[in-house]
Structures are given as C-alpha cells and as structure tokens.
Amino acid sequence: MDTYSTLRAFADSWALALIFLFFVGVVLWVFRPGSGKTYKDTANMIFRNEDKPKDKDDGR
Template sequence: MELYTAMRHFADSWGLLAMTLFFIGVLVFTFRPGAKASANEAAQIPLKED
C-alpha cells in the first residue's frame, strides 16, 4: 500500500510536470520554423522510388 501511495504522489506532481514539458516540447518541435519543409520531404520518402 505504501508503494501505491508513493507512486501516486509522484504522478500527481513530477509526473504531471514531465508530461506537460513533453507536450510543450512536441508543440515547439512541430511548429518550429522550417518544420513544414522537412515534414513534406519526409512524406515523400515512400514515393521516391516510384
């Protein structure tokens, strides 16, 4: 029962902070300048050999 309580406290504080920072990092990575060009280039990779 003590392990559950400790993990619950961790998830409520540091776990939430880690997930929030990860989400913000994904948003910054997605909407950074130049992301559209690299995404379009990556989208064309399967079609290059045709």
C-alpha cells in the same frame, strides 16, 4: 507512508507536470520554423522514383 501512496502522490503532481512539459516540447519541436521542408520531403519520398503514371494496359 507506504510505497503506493508515495508513488501515487508523485504521479499526481510531478509526473503529470513532467509529462505535460514533454508534450509541449514535442509540439514545439514539430512546429518549429523551417521544419516544413523536412516533413514535406518525408511525405513525398514514396513518389521519388516515379517518372510517369501507371499504364492502363499494364494488365495488373
């Protein structure tokens, strides 16, 4: 059996299964209990140093 056929058979079976399991693992990691606080903090970090709204007469 040549190399291409061997690699193709592996990619069609075991590699696909491994990639699917990795995907399921990532999804479970993202939606695990308690991770919402981390993602909420990360989403709002760009607003952390803002004390007040921007002035309308700022000129910019």
